[in-house]
Amino acid sequence: MAGGRKRSPAGPSKLSASLSAIWTDKHLVLFKAEYTFLVAAVLWVLEIGINVWVIQKVAYTEIDWKAYMDEVEGVINGTYDYTQLKGDTGPLVYPAGFVYIFTALYYITDHGLNIRLGQYVFAAFYLITLLLVFRIYHRTKKVPPYVFFFVCCASYRIHSIFVLRLFNDPVAMMLLFGAVNLFLDAQWTLGCALYSLAVSVKMNVMLFAPGLLFLLLSEFGLIRTLPKLILCAVIQLFLGLPFLLVNPLGYVSRAFDLGRQFLFKWTVNWRFLPEEIFLSRYFHLALLFAHLTTLIFFALKRWKRSGCSIWALLKDPSERKETAQKLTADQIVLVLFTSNFIGMCFCRSLHYQFYVWYFHTLPYLLWSGGVKKLAHLLRVLILGLIELAWNTYPSTTYSSVSLHVCHLIILLCLWLNPTPTPQALQTESQNKAKHH
Numbered sequence: 001m002a003g004g005r006k007r008s009p010a011g012p013s014k015l016s017a018s019l020s021a022i023w024t025d026k027h028l029v030l031f032k033a034e035y036t037f038l039v040a041a042v043l044w045v046l047e048i049g050i051n052v053w054v055i056q057k058v059a060y061t062e063i064d065w066k067a068y069m070d071e072v073e074g075v076i077n078g079t080y081d082y083t084q085l086k087g088d089t090g091p092l093v094y095p096a097g098f099v100y101i102f103t104a105l106y107y108i109t110d111h112g113l114n115i116r117l118g119q120y121v122f123a124a125f126y127l128i129t130l131l132l133v134f135r136i137y138h139r140t141k142k143v144p145p146y147v148f149f150f151v152c153c154a155s156y157r158i159h160s161i162f163v164l165r166l167f168n169d170p171v172a173m174m175l176l177f178g179a180v181n182l183f184l185d186a187q188w189t190l191g192c193a194l195y196s197l198a199v200s201v202k203m204n205v206m207l208f209a210p211g212l213l214f215l216l217l218s219e220f221g222l223i224r225t226l227p228k229l230i231l232c233a234v235i236q237l238f239l240g241l242p243f244l245l246v247n248p249l250g251y252v253s254r255a256f257d258l259g260r261q262f263l264f265k266w267t268v269n270w271r272f273l274p275e276e277i278f279l280s281r282y283f284h285l286a287l288l289f290a291h292l293t294t295l296i297f298f299a300l301k302r303w304k305r306s307g308c309s310i311w312a313l314l315k316d317p318s319e320r321k322e323t324a325q326k327l328t329a330d331q332i333v334l335v336l337f338t339s340n341f342i343g344m345c346f347c348r349s350l351h352y353q354f355y356v357w358y359f360h361t362l363p364y365l366l367w368s369g370g371v372k373k374l375a376h377l378l379r380v381l382i383l384g385l386i387e388l389a390w391n392t393y394p395s396t397t398y399s400s401v402s403l404h405v406c407h408l409i410i411l412l413c414l415w416l417n418p419t420p421t422p423q424a425l426q427t428e429s430q431n432k433a434k435h436h
Helices: 010-028 033-057 065-076 096-108 115-140 145-151 156-164 169-184 188-199 203-244 248-255 281-303 310-314 329-345 352-357 359-367 376-390 397-415 422-435
Strands: none
Touching (some): 033 145, 065 096, 096 115, 115 329, 115 359, 145 376, 169 203, 203 248, 203 329, 281 397, 329 359, 359 376, 359 397
16 A cells, blocks of 8 residues: 555564563573562572471471570579579570570470470571571672572571571571661661670670671761660670679679680581690680781771771761761671671681571672672582581581681682772762662
């Protein structure tokens, strides 16, 4: 037809391009950090079924639960002298927050006898912990979503620690991740309160303390940091008051025993050493020195911003020469997770339940700025080797050496993490604002 208009091929072409883009995005969902929330939501729902299956199908293993119940039962019966509180596995060596939380669990589980109900309570703790961890990863957007499979579904040891062993370590870490979320929301006072509560459940949370102190000084300076430190101390005093009134020295020496000796047969990380060296006081002092030295170097060279004096942190932000900038989510998480990881590298002994102390932080550490040159496959391999080391029972020379090698690689990559300049921070902030 002479007056007819030819049909443009643009329509089908655009439709084809759109379909192609959707199909491409479908495959990129697992690789682009923008899809963190979607993938995390799917995995979290999947985890509900996994935990129910594990509780119903895998045999519960009694290790410390009965001892926990015996310890809190002593308090319920009126014993407030910490030196008199003990269970099957030895004396009570956890701070007062542990006593209150596990007293509640004592009553919930019919004096500790309804272990199946206790397993479901810990499954709830597991799911809450995952929500808190996923929210951290959603805020930072550093880790590709496919890695989250390794963070939750793939670890037998972590499921075991939560729902088959009922250790107190998961409770402490759940509270810790809650505190980290509050820090990301700029709720520093509430975050410090929750952090102190986590410490009152188990002392391992103190490994985050150097990083937290650095962040508080960076954000507030010394004078405005002191009230938050006092709040942490007051919470510890308040929780421990019933025991401090009866036997203060007994409470402090038992609940905060920094010189506690560990048994060689349970060590995961130092199996390759002779037992006499493992038990040596000089070895412990050498580890402490290496721990403190590494923390100092990271604080001086990697955590502080380029061009900023470490002494400037003591001043109020308004009085510093450099332009005061709010801490980003990446800075907060990187400093806290690195502080804890350094502590793990130099621990006198790691026992199997201690895996939960840093398990959920490993993907962030591996995918943070300084390790961009590492291939994805190598990072996944490192996660796999660490998982294998923690699942080798009893530990062997090879498993403990491989664990240290993986720790060393991660530590070196964190050291190579470039210190952000003010210009880089400003550009990052602008890019995020533009993206949202």
